[in-house]
Amino acid sequence: MSLADAARTINATAYGYISSWALLTAAEQRVFDRLPAASSDLSDTYPDADLVDTWFHTLAASGLVEHESDGDTWSLTDDMAKLLSGDNSYADYLGGQIMQQMTPRLMSGSAEQNVLAQVLADPESRRGYEGWFADADEAHAYQSSQYAGSLGPAKALAAALPDPTGRVLDLGGGWGAIARAIAKRHGIDVDVVDFATVIDSAPPADSTVTFHDGNALDPSTWPTSTDSVRYDGAVLSYLFSSIPGSEHDRLLGALADRGVRWIAVHDFMVGGGTWAAAWSLQHAVFVPGHTSRSSDEVNAMLQRHGFTPVSTGPLVDEMTTLTVGVRSSTE
Structure with missing residues (x-):
């Protein structure tokens, strides 16, 4: 492995939480149910269009959404829509259990501590x-x-x-x-x-x-x-x-x-x-x-x-x- 490949490997792990954060937030907010849409179409909930576009570019980089040829509209492929939109979708699981329960417990815990670090030091907790x-x-x-x-x-x-x-x-x-x-x-x-x-x-x-x-x-x-x-x-x-x-x-x-x-x-x-x-x-x-x-x-x-x-x-x-x-x- 070259030095550059080693750095890419480290970065893929170290920064993977950002795309995960973007996905879990989208799932929790049920934003996939509102696609296709341009960022301006979502201004009733998200007033900063640039921030919304940055959010969706992060999702697009992971292959989760697509940017339509008009340069404004964001959409899901048919297969992604089957998984991430509608009632009892995979997005409900990601936005519910993972974003609202698992993630806070792993990252902060009830005492604003990193629970993994806490458990490694004190398994009986x-x-x-x-x-x-x-x-x-x-x-x-x-x-x-x-x-x-x-x-x-x-x-x-x-x-x-x-x-x-x-x-x-x-x-x-x-x-x-x-x-x-x-x-x-x-x-x-x-x-x-x-x-x-x-x-x-x-x-x-x-x-x-x-x-x-x-x-x-x-x-x-x-x-x-x-x-x-x-x-x-x-x-x-x-x-x-x-x-x-x-x-x-x-x-x-x-x-x-x-x-x-x-x-x-x-x-x-x-x-x-x-x-x-x-x-x-x-x-x-x-x-x-x-x-x-x-x-x-x-x-x-x-x-x-x-x-x-x-x-x-x-x-x-x-x-x-x-x-x-x-x-x-x-x-």
């Missing part, structure tokens, strides 16, 4: 998602944007499952984006277990999806502990990255004890793409005892509990991995 979601308003803000961002990946996950033949358990399933997709695609019932502050504000679902107040880490709160319910399979989406690493193996063992035929683990796995490790780091800032896992490590844990990995691959490009383990018989 993390309170985890259970503490975070104890606040119903915080839980609602997080889940509403998470739900919007999960609708597309949920369909891909549902399609990748090993033909479920019975009821499915979705642990830590939030508002049930994945549960709804599984129920719709496979015509089966799905139970979602999550905190009351999470599920109490979930959008209405049809009778195939049932929400249960419980803790994914506490099998005594799962429906299997009180009902004569047997599950064909279980889904753990973004769960490993949200709980202490010491709980991963125990959780798989508890599912094996309940006789599930298959387990699907979907998460940010180290080595699983450009942004996988970055997202693992982001969760590590919040979760006490967080452990980043590679897909090989997850598959090894599945094998220890009698599940043979049958598929492992990317789900969200350059970000998440889905691995599915199946056992030939259940006790």
Whole structure:
């Protein structure tokens, strides 16, 4: 690598936050819903046209918007419009959970400190998602944007499952984006277990999806502990990255004890793409005892509990991995 290439590499990382800031702000402000438009068309909200144009030039440099041939109008390509405009779009996720919640916590925290630096120095300062979601308003803000961002990946996950033949358990399933997709695609019932502050504000679902107040880490709160319910399979989406690493193996063992035929683990796995490790780091800032896992490590844990990995691959490009383990018989 030449000196110039080294400098470009450093700058791409050091200054990447600026384009990210521009995108997240645009998502939070829902400005993509107003395109195509010239900066002057947005003067009711943004009176400084030059500042708006500078903002959009930053977005254009990242390939997010285009400058029309008239030299005034900014627009989205058809594909960008599908992702960044309209209700329950990816922009809702970026502007909600990422801009309003993740970014402040990573950069400033509640005490105007760099939370990453704070956690590196004092790992015990993390309170985890259970503490975070104890606040119903915080839980609602997080889940509403998470739900919007999960609708597309949920369909891909549902399609990748090993033909479920019975009821499915979705642990830590939030508002049930994945549960709804599984129920719709496979015509089966799905139970979602999550905190009351999470599920109490979930959008209405049809009778195939049932929400249960419980803790994914506490099998005594799962429906299997009180009902004569047997599950064909279980889904753990973004769960490993949200709980202490010491709980991963125990959780798989508890599912094996309940006789599930298959387990699907979907998460940010180290080595699983450009942004996988970055997202693992982001969760590590919040979760006490967080452990980043590679897909090989997850598959090894599945094998220890009698599940043979049958598929492992990317789900969200350059970000998440889905691995599915199946056992030939259940006790």
